[in-house]
Amino acid sequence: MNPLPKGAAVDARSRVRRALAIAGSLRSGSYNRLLLANARTMTPAYLEIRSYDDLASIPLFDEDLEQRTSGGPDAVKALRVLVAEADGLLISTPEYNQSMSGVLKNVVDWLSRAGPEEVLIGKPIAIMGASGGRWGTRLAQANLRQVLTATESLVMPQPAIFVAEAAKVFDERGQLSHDLTRKQLEKFMLAFSRWLELMETPRLLKAQ
Ligand code: FNR
Numbered sequence: 001m002n003p004l005p006k007g008a009a010v011d012a013r014s015r016v017r018r019a020l021a022i023a024g025s026l027r028s029g030s031y032n033r034l035l036l037a038n039a040r041t042m043t044p045a046y047l048e049i050r051s052y053d054d055l056a057s058i059p060l061f062d063e064d065l066e067q068r069t070s071g072g073p074d075a076v077k078a079l080r081v082l083v084a085e086a087d088g089l090l091i092s093t094p095e096y097n098q099s100m101s102g103v104l105k106n107v108v109d110w111l112s113r114a115g116p117e118e119v120l121i122g123k124p125i126a127i128m129g130a131s132g133g134r135w136g137t138r139l140a141q142a143n144l145r146q147v148l149t150a151t152e153s154l155v156m157p158q159p160a161i162f163v164a165e166a167a168k169v170f171d172e173r174g175q176l177s178h179d180l181t182r183k184q185l186e187k188f189m190l191a192f193s194r195w196l197e198l199m200e201t202p203r204l205l206k207a208q
Pocket of ligand 1: 024026027030031033094095096097130131132133134135136137166
């Protein structure tokens with residue numbers, strides 16, 4: 001974890017915020033997972049990121065299954081708890097056919113359902129993405145943003161990070177070795193930590 005970024009004031013009222021990171025890919029060498037792993041090393045001291053690594057256990061959304069299992073099988077229930085407990089979500093999406101991946105959309109569909117708690121309503125989210133193409137998930141992110149609008153989550157509007165030609169920006173150990181992308185990611189993570197703080201107020205108001 002990095003020390004406080006240069007110029008950042010230490011706010012005594014600040015508490016450590018915890019975010020859950022979800023990569024929308026099942027691929028073992030996923031660039032999106034690598035991007036999130038690099039992002040974790042760039043957080044300011046008051047932000048902790050936990051990786052969600054159980055995406056493969058989430059079945060295809062099925063309303064019958066949802067009903068039979070009273071809200072979803074155990075893997076879905078476990079994820080709902082993680083999301084409910086997190087101060088925010090950090091999602092990295094691949095781009096498949098100019099859209100987000102199917103596994104990611106599937107997870108959003110499960111999480112969007114009313115359970116004991118509607119876990120996405122008012123949840124601060126930041127989205128990023130890496131792809132092999134030249135546009136670096138621009139369309140996938142636009143698509144994910146649109147879908148998240150329906151969930152009433154609070155998606156950080158800016159800054160954006162689109163990692164294009166992903167094979168070129170990571171070294172053989174998976175470190176982000178492209179300077180410009182590193183700087184963008186550092187800026188992005190600082191903005192995300194501020195977004196979590198800012199978005200706490202509307203959530204608290206809603207809870208009253
Ligand atoms: C892709 N890929 C891709 N890339 C892109 O920039 N735009 C696109 O529309 C698509 N479409 C697409 C469709 C399908 C079915 C596959 C399998 C792949 C390439 C894709 O972004 C690349 O494989 C990424 O590396 C996937 O993300 P992870 O698994 O590395 O996180």
